[in-house]
Amino acid sequence: MKSDTEKLKNSNLTVALAGNPNVGKSTVFNALTGMRQHTGNWAGKTVANASGTFTHKSIDFTLVDIPGTYSLMASSPDEEAAREFICFGQPDCIIVVLDATCLERNLNLALQILEVNKKAVICVNLLDEATKKGIQIDLDELSLYLGVPVVGTAARSGEGLEELKDAVFDVATEKRKVFGTKIKYNSNLEKAVTKLENIIEDSKLFDDKTFSYLSKRFLALRLIDCDKKLDNSIKEYFNFSLIENQTINKAVTKIHEEFETIGLKQDDTRDIIVEGIVAKAREIYAHCTCLCDKCYSRRDRKLDKILTSKLTGIPIMLLLFGIIFYITISGANYPSELLSMAFSKVQEWLYGLFDLLHSPPFLKGLLIDGMFKTLSWVVAVMLPPMAIFFPLFTLLEDFGYLPRVAFNMDRFFAKSGTSGKQSLTMLMGFGCNACGVTGCRIIESPRERIIATVTNNFVPCNGRFPTLIAIITMFFAAGISLPFRSLVSAGLLLTVIVFGVVVTLLVSKLLSATLLKGLPSSFTLELPPYRRPQICKTIVHSLLDRTVFVLLRAMCVAAPAGIVIWLMSNIMINGESLCVIISNFLQPLGSLMGLDGVILLAFILGFPANEIVVPIIIMIYTASGTLVEYDSLSSLYNLFVENGWTWVTALCTMIFSLMHFPCSTTCLTIYKETKSLKWTLLSFILPTILGILLCMAINAVFFWV
Template identity: 50%
Template sequence: LNMMDEAMRKGIRIAPDILAGRLGAPVVPVTARRNQGLDQVMGQISMLVSAPGAGGRRNIAYAPQLEQAIARLEPPVASLTDCAAGSRWLSLRLLEQDQALPEYFDGRPAGSIAQDPVLSAELTEIWEDFGAGGLEPQDIEYLTASALVQEAEEIYRAAVQTAGRDYNVADRKIDRLLTGRRAGYPLMLALLALVFWLTINGANYPSQWLAGGLFWLETQLGALLLACGAPDWLYGALILGVYRTLAWVVSVMLPPMAIFFPLFTLLEDSGYLPRVAFNLDRHFQKCCACGKQALTMCMGFGCNAAGVTGCRIIDSPRERLIAIITNCFVPCNGRFPALIALITMFFIGSAGGFWPSVTSALFLTAIIIFSIAVTFFVSRLLSRTILRGVPSSFTLELPPYRRPQFAQVIVRSLLDRTLFVLGRAVKVAAPAGLVIWLLANIHLGGISWLSYCANFLDPLAQALGMDGVILLAFILGAPANEIVLPIIIMGYLSQGSLSEMDSLLSLRRLFIENGWTWITAGSTMLFYLIHWPCATTSLTIYKETQSLKWTLISIFVPTIMGLLICFAFANAARLFN
């Protein structure tokens, strides 16, 4: 029974002994954030493991017609499985037509379970009796939920006492503001813009310092390698290829993640993120998806791989797949620097200061809103085609607002999220750096393979509002979105290694000299926003789904959407330009 400190602060008194008796299970008061009561929890777990039946089992009393049906189903169900959940519980799941039934019956198909002669006969008679009494299959879940709610209310009255009815008045007042239809959405967007602004501005200098240190180390390693007598090709492959790509990915990814993930965790610990899920649940329900997808979508802003891993919180396999496939429609922090650079160069202006940074954050927020709209659209499309189904219900707890533990938040977000994601990115960026270097340095007829590939892709890229160099950069940047812009610069300058410019003005001049217009910038931004997931995310999708089919679909769907959106934007812009 966690958060006992919060209960005490609000004047809520809970009797653990009464609660344990009514639930038929041990109840241990705990304040987990202060490590209070955890030893007692482990002791109770040890006791239950050594004597599994010691806790007993308490049955819920359902409606009479439901109890009669359960009693008739229990004998045949007990003969089909020895599931630890018990024949009563499984009988109720049969009546509710639970999709997870095969898991409880040793993996047997749901159809074969219902076709068991004895069980099938009982089910047929039960449904005939239900029909005669005006009871439909969809009513079973309602009757079950009603009984559970009634039992919960009785337990609450017996075991809980409050000092008064105003113990949660402050939280409800805040909720009326943060989850209200008029103020909830503007405040949510304003907070999103603030997080982006803090991430963008806070990451600038650390990224520069980190890049300076890593590229200084590149010089030292290169000098050491050459001093050892290494040939030029080995120096180029290892230092200019593998190491420089790694340095670029780390310097661009680490500072934004080190800022974004703690901010995200602070919102999580304060109790605000469940309110975001509450605000967006109505829209996801219209798309036949799960409201919890809002939380995984928010995690995707930090890193899509972390967002895909977070989809484990969604119980329904169908809705979990929808969340996984659509997670990369929201841009991760690896795409933010390039998006901000393009916004600044072609739409805002490169002047520094407070207001340009605010304008960039607002422009980026508008782009994010568009990506969320695409997420809704594709979720609805998937739920109407290859992942048909109805949205499942789920319990969304709106916890009390609490002061986050800043030290724990920083440590947890850095270790569990930032370094974990960065480690995966490094694994795929190293071999990618070698491949990019080889393409740029192997020549045929005086022209590099990189140029050949760019020329081959140019007709398709022109139809999308880009050019062959840009499209090739996206393909070669699949291991990590952070290296797409450096590859574009390398392609335009015809250099053999990743490059950077000393200012946005010189970068804008380079792009304009190579035929860029605001249409090119807009198409590139849209494709940055919506295209295939990076290699790290794709690897995570395969690990989460254990399916090559769904991994390929997760790559194919955003790719097609990105191509269609860029094609529509580029041709519409040319028409009205």
């Protein structure tokens, strides 16, 4: 016994965090681990297993946040991932987070998890919201029904977390016995399951202690339900197959034959299983909750009436995004200029320092003109808009608005033959296209998932968004008097984004009709209750996150890229720099597209990160000796105009920025997600060709006009 405790003290216990999507799982995760994983109020936010640690009563726990799912029947990749971990991740305890405001539906998953592994703690979260809505839950009664500890929490305010840790500790260290609960199915199925369960037990296939927690009853049920995915996983983890075991296979076949003689088909078995679970959930729900107010969701329905109605739904959506863009643009101006000024002061000071140290001009150029200038551009131009845009966007997300966007937009996606969840993955793309691509896992149908993956790049990411803002401000809104300037910029930016959405829809339709032929598959979209966002906390966290993100990118990508580009524009071959040679080579294609060779080269060199496209353009232009200083957008405007930019150049640059190959990280992610070179290549080539063609068309039209 003593050695057992000893062992426990040294070992790290694994705790899985499971639950339906959107029940505050990530909030519980953050509250327990002290980490700051971003939480979003819509289904499928956690798309990959995230893990963190916490220590309780001197034992270290590893907490694994698994994707939120509605069931363990594994119909989408993230559901499969969730089931894999619950079944084979050998968790010492599973925390099942339930939404107190939606207990009946949430109990379905809890019951299924308990059927696999009863070493669990039920965490009834959002208890504060439930109380506000007049929903009372008898936690003790619930614990009696489920046979495992039940803890009520309000994770956002930290309520109940100590009790949760205590319960996890007790279950994981086996200080507290758990009983679990048994779902009774109808008599035919019940008889068959019991028989098969015993056969699996007798097969001694699972005698290995490591996986003894895996319930044989669950395995029997899955076998009867013809779940091949689970058997494949078993093969992977245990090196044997249940279906290939003769005795078991014979028994399963016999059961199926018996079912057939009494008229039960395969679909019927599944129905009986789900009916059993739903009936049990309903029974427990009826016994453990009390609604003081029958119409507890009245406020949500009223909000929905405004935000999704025929008359106001779409206008409000556009208006909301327009307002966010407006605040971003008008708010970013001042800090951007301030940062630019500060950086140019530092630059002067650095020049002075280098002169004082008699450093060779080569080093001065490389470090200041190359590295420092690129870095300062990225920080000054990228940081302020992103630090304003993302907190605002996060507030909208936390409020629960994003699923409503998907609800409003679905018809268009249905017409393009794709999933309505594509709106959600596109919204993720705003942050980073690589995240958007990973997010495509929430789409169940493989065909629709690939379409969403290939087209995600048409949403401007973190690295392109500020570039678009800068070009709009310089070339299209500069002539407008000040109070309206930001307003016009915001309107233009909104137009560009809407254009990106239209392109996404058209390309999706094109793909649906050609390479990825097919009809839209079924999908369901949950519209979660609205929640009041924690405004201060969100703004501070999101601001910090973005700042760190942009600064890291600036350091890891922009600084080294600055050095490479400086070298390229200063290494001379026959009196011409490498940059000039290549950009001269690209000039014909560039000018045909309304751009020039330099801009095209900048996009190509910007493959590692879109942030550095404009700094490359600046560096090549300035290296050829026209203008040295740029400390504000107006001096940048002069530099561009001196190098032959017109508003057509600006327009074509924006179009090509929106429609060209994804950055290297995104390409790698696409390959990782699709595991196919073909789709990765398509994601690279398709937007590039479309961008080139569109730019050529625009240029041709304005050339002849």
